[in-house]
Amino acid sequence: GAVVSQHPSWVICKSGTSVKIECRSLDFQATTMFWYRQFPKQSLMLMATSNEGSKATYEQGVEKDKFLINHASLTLSTLTVTSAHPEDSSFYICSARGDGGTQYFGPGTRLTVL
């Protein structure tokens, strides 16, 4: 149990385009999901907390207009990187909060912006 999926697993796009990443909790409902970003040889940095049916809470320094988060159902949250640039290239990982508060991580999405 407690499986979280992400789609796509990797994406390459041109600078200036937008990319949408999906995060799904497959066998449980998650009112809260989290989006992280990890640059090479660095740890995970929380970008935002996504709550079903309400606006996401962004961490300091994360542009909410650039990283659009939608959590429309109890099993799906999406992250859209708008007008992506090479510096946005990173490993984006979501997690979903399960029973007891434990966070279960998705497999991650590797974004490369050319």
Added chain:
Amino acid sequence: QKEVEQNSGPLSVPEGAIASLNCTYSDRGSQSFFWYRQYSGKSPELIMFIYSNGDKEDGRFTAQLNKASQYVSLLIRDSQPSDSATYLCAVSRAAGNKLTFGGGTRVLVKP
């Protein structure tokens, strides 16, 4: 000072030995503590969590928490080459709240 600090390593241990990983945190309000393992190019996977002072054992893993010293550790007994990975310490103010990660300790288990 970083909120959660770990020695980056690499920590090199021979197969079958005990690997000891340490983590210190600065927020005294932290109540929940987690250890994750991350293989290169993969997302983290939960090894175990601990909420109370003392030791918690799960198979070959033992987590130790000392809130007064703001210190949490992870012991890996009978280390295997498959344990070679980066181990991330994460803390939160309450279970289910946002996690703050340390930089991770890279562990290399040599056959």
